[in-house]
Amino acid sequence: MEDQVEQAVEIALSPNVDPALKQQAMTFCTQLKDSNDGWQICLSLFMSERKRSPAVQFFSLQVVDDALVKRLSGDEKVLDSESLVNIKNALLSYIRREYGPQSTSATDAVFMQNKLAQTITYFFLLSYPNTWPTFYDDFLDIASQNGAQLANPRGLLLFLRILLAQHDEIADNLIIRSNDAGKRNGLIKDAIRVHDMAKLANVWREILILWTSRDGGYLIAENCLKVIGTWVSWIDISLIVTPTYMSIIFGILGNEALRGAACDTLSEIISKKMKPSDKLELINLLNFPVTLSQLPLNDIEFTEKVARLVNLLCIDLIKILDEKQLPSNFIELTESLLLQLLPIAISFLANEYDDTSSEVFPAINDFLSLLRKEKKRNIPLTPNRHGLLLSVLKTIILKLRYDNAMDWHSGTDDSENEFLEIRSRLRIFQDSVAAIDEDIFIDNISNVVRASLTEGKREWRDVELGLFELGAYSDGLRNSAALPTKGQGSPKAVEVLNTMLLELTGSNILSIGHPLINLHYLELVVKNSKFFESHPTLIPQVLDVFVSSVGVHSNYVHVQVRAWFLFYRFIKQLKSLIGNIAELALNAVGDLLVIKAEIPSQNDNESDVSADGTADTGTFDGRLNLFESVGTIMSVEAVPNEMQLVLLKRVLEPIFADIESSLRESQGDPQSILQVHHDIMAIGTFARGVIDGGKAITEPVREQFLLASRAILISLETLSSNEVIREASRFAFARMVPILGEQIFPEIPVLLSKLLTExxxxxxxxxxxxxxxxxxxxxxxxxxxxxxxxxxxxxxxxxxxxxxxxxxxxxxxxxxxxxxxxxxxxxxxxxxxxxxxxxxxxxxxxxxxxxxxxxxxxxxxxxxxxxxxxxxxxxxxxxxxxxxxxx
Missing domain, CATH: 1.20.930 (Transcription Elongation Factor S-II; Chain A)
Structure with missing residues (x-):
């Protein structure tokens, strides 16, 4: 039977067998698992003197596991007391044979060791402490050799793997368990604490002493550190946090192979939940500031682990400071330790690797949150905290700069996107600094901005940083999360902003020619449109920039499309100040008012035309912004009626002609249908701009839009079966109603009839x-x-x-x-x-x-x-x- 099971498992796992035979083998294995005596066959197979393949052994233990888990859930039909004794004897016999000091066979693969540890753990849950009170002693005996405790590496490593598996089963808080399992695990942990915990803690210490520096002892010492790090969350911390124990772990920080594991263990020890006074005593006892300052941080992974440890220490100290009722000596000690550790955290914040920097983000956030709370309680910044706050801000500014090895890719590069994500989080910290101390924020940001605008040899990354910070500064005047003088900004803040904007518009930074700098410039002038209300003479200069290759005519599609929208926003916000520039503006952007719809090549269903199914996704909506902009520009009060009509025709007549041409060619052609859709949308958007301009609508203007309404109705009559045409017609008519008023009403019943029919x-x-x-x-x-x-x-x-x-x-x-x-x-x-x-x-x-x-x-x-x-x-x-x- 054992050979039959082995053959079935091998067939089930083989990729090169007949599917029918494979299915037959899998069915056999499933039936064996579900049978009441399947575990007996598989346990015997696992114990066989002729050692089976790892795959067969693994399957055999899986079947035994299933039986043990059923018994754990209360099903006593599968395993009675005698069966449990047989399983215990069999497992111990196998372990002594394969893991005892006299074993000469090849070591099991790691995955098999872990599987065996899991099986033993299931049995442990059923037997400790009632029927197997000597569990730990028995395995420590196997881990010994020739009378020397902990000298058998094979048995010792299995013992440590079992301890890790035990923690996963009885104490891992990430695993959701039933109430019964939780109660059972609680009783087991209590029994361990009473009967074996002190002994286990001593064993771990001895393992670290014996195996840290021994040849081949790396894996044993590493697993021992993992055990300490996991078990410390639920055992008596005083068993581990002793001068002797801690000196051993701190000593391992100097071992290049094990220092990462030692650092993880220290992080787990610090994460242990305890009273604030006990936590403070622990941190003070461990003397971390001195120890950390002596560590060689020449390895990226280890540096990241140390940063994580420092982050935990700072968070705990900040929590203690946030306690409302603590003795003054506790507060003084906590403050002293924090003042020593925060500079280390800030140094990690400045690290060139973002993963390392991110490790201390929670500590930086908690520190800034503490200062904001104290500001609300009118507690002034101490000189030391003022220095730390300044250091945090300067470090943030350095981290906000594009790295020398990174270029701008308009959101198409993963590494750049990761940097931008980090940047957005750092920006939140910077806003917090502004809320804590406006002067620090204003002085340092303005220095960065002005340095970026200064003439001379400039690297685009430095200029980009300055413009980014100028945007952050101007946002701070409006953002409730930033400067404390919300909404309006303090007189000093507003004055500094206006000065920086004057320097920006008077600089020649656009000569650098970098697309991201150009984009920042356009964003800034739109974001700060109120500045131009008090400096209207600068508006023509900015408009010239907008219509140049810096803005709406940029060679970079991302910049160009964004500039179309920003141009629209700038015009909308300052329409009352732009004057009669309609003809110049239309001449400047007229070439961009040409509409050409494109169907993606992969669209095989020619009858399925989508409004956004264009090859240049996103550019059509952006182009509509230009139509609305020119509609607004030519409809401000400063533009004479005669000129408005001429310019209106220059925009509308090519669209009318294009609709007529496309309708002739449509005949179900998706390209022509989509072209008509775009033309109708352009008319509706242009009409919205005309209304927004504020100029009274004249009769000649109405006549042009009456022509437009008829062109749309003809399009709808011809192409009413196309949803995109119906959608565009609704859109355009809704925006022409304010222009035409009752004059458009005769068209409405026809429009509604066509729309509703389809x-x-x-x-x-x-x-x-x-x-x-x-x-x-x-x-x-x-x-x-x-x-x-x-x-x-x-x-x-x-x-x-x-x-x-x-x-x-x-x-x-x-x-x-x-x-x-x-x-x-x-x-x-x-x-x-x-x-x-x-x-x-x-x-x-x-x-x-x-x-x-x-x-x-x-x-x-x-x-x-x-x-x-x-x-x-x-x-x-x-x-x-x-x-x-x-x-």
Missing amino acids: CNGAELVDFMSFVGQLSHSFKGYQGTMEMLNSLLNPLFSRIFYSLSLPVDGSTDEEIQQTDIKKAYLSFITGLLNNGAGSVLASEANQALLDSVLQSVVHYSSTSSDATIKKLGSSVYPRLVEIQKNRA
């Missing part, structure tokens, strides 16, 4: 919102009620049909139906609020009102969505009142 479920929400907007815009207009009267029946029929369709269980469909119900109830609310509720009771809608009432009751009573319930309860009585009046 409207799918996903569009219903937007369609109802659009109709609601129209009914509000034309509130009181005599044709509005007639329009709604003819629309409601087909619209509500479409809504009821969409909501009657079965949901296939997909989340997307459920969300869509919920959204339709909300939009439907909101639409009815809008009708009632706009005085159009009577249309529900019109002669054409006699039967409709009853259906609406029933639907409101049904949707609000069957939906679990709170918004739907609230809307339904609000609408229902008002509809009932309309019904009564009708009757």
Whole structure:
């Protein structure tokens, strides 16, 4: 039978066997695991004098494990007391044979040692301390040799692996356990503490003394340190934290092979939860400042571990300082230790490797949080803390600089993205410094900014740092998390900002030609648009920069597209000050107003045209910003009416011609359909800019947009089966209504009819919102009620049909139906609020009102969505009142 099991396991694990045979072997192995006596066969197979392959041994122990776990869960049918004795004897026999001092066989592979340790641990949970009180003594005996304790390396290493496995099973807080398992583990830990813990602690100390410097002892010493580091979380810390014990571990910090493990162990010891007074006593006893200052930090991995240790020490000291009631001598000692350790933490913050720097982020954060709390309590900064705060800020500034080995890749490089993530976290720390001491922040940031703007030989990274810090500074005047003088900024802060912005606009940093510097410049002038309200003479200079190769004509796509948006923001914020620059601006950016939609080459389904399915993803939306910008520029008061009309035609007429051409060529062609979509979107966005300019709309301007509305309707009539055309038409008409007013109303019924005929479920929400907007815009207009009267029946029929369709269980469909119900109830609310509720009771809608009432009751009573319930309860009585009046 054992040979049969071995063969089945080998076949099940082999990649080169017939699938049917492999499946047969796997079924056999599963049945063996599930059988009540399978563990007996596998235990015998594991114990065999002819040592089986590691894979077969591993499987055999898995089957034994399953039986032990079942017994642990309370199932006594699989293993009775006699069976447990047999398993214990068998395991001990195997271990003495393979791991005893006289063993001459090849050492088991590491994964097999770990598996054996896990099996023994399961048995330990069933037997200690009641039926196997000598567990630890028995294994220590195996770890001895010729009367010398702890001299058998093979047995000793297995013993340490068992201890690690035991911790995982009874004390690892990351593992979720049942209440019964938790109680059982608690009793076992209590028994260990009472009967064996002092002995084990002494054993670990002896192992470190014997094996740290012995040839081949590295693995034993390393595992012993891991055991101490894991067990220390739940044992009496006084067993480990003694002068003798700690001197041994500190001594290992000088052992190049083991110092990382020793550092991890010290970190675990420091992480031990204890009273603040005990923690302070521990940190003081260990004399970390002196020890850490003597460590050779020439290895990246070890340096990172030391940084982690320093971080833990600082966090604990800061927690102690944050305690409200501690004796003054405790506070003084804690402050003294923190003043010694924080400079070490700050040195790690300055480390060139971000992983090392990140290790002390929590300590830096806690230190700054402590200072902010004390500032709120009006506790002044001591000179020492002032020095530390200054050191933190200067270190942060250095870390914010692009590394010499790193270039800018506009978010396409992983290492740069990691740096930017670190930078964003450091920026938060810098804001905290500003909130603690505004003067430190202002003086140091302004020095960095001014140095970057100074003439002479400049490295782009230094200039970029200065501009980044200028952005951080200006954000600080508005950000509630930064400067304490929120919103407005102190007079000093505002004065310094204005001075720096003057120096920025007067500098020649753009001559460096680096795209990131150019982008920072554009971001800064937009972010600080209020500065230009008091310095309007600088606006033409900035606009020249915007329309140059630095901005909207940049050779870098990322910069160019971002510049289109920033140009729009700059114009929007300062439109009242830009004057009559419309013709110059249109001449400067006119070449960018050419629309060319592109379908991605991988789109094989030509009938599936998506609004964002362009090859130059993101650039079309960016280009729309330019259309809105020029619409605003030519519609400010300073532009004469005649010039506005001329420029308006220069923008719209090429779009009209392009629509006409594309409609001729469309015939289902995705490229042409998408081109029409883009043209319509450009018209709508341009119209929004015209409105935003603030200039009164003249009749000639309205005529141009009437032409635009007809061009859109023709496009919709031709391509109404395409969702993107329907979407763009809704968008454009909504933005032309404020320009055309009642003049566009005759087009509305035609538009709505075309939109509704092809409207799918996903569009219903937007369609109802659009109709609601129209009914509000034309509130009181005599044709509005007639329009709604003819629309409601087909619209509500479409809504009821969409909501009657079965949901296939997909989340997307459920969300869509919920959204339709909300939009439907909101639409009815809008009708009632706009005085159009009577249309529900019109002669054409006699039967409709009853259906609406029933639907409101049904949707609000069957939906679990709170918004739907609230809307339904609000609408229902008002509809009932309309019904009564009708009757």
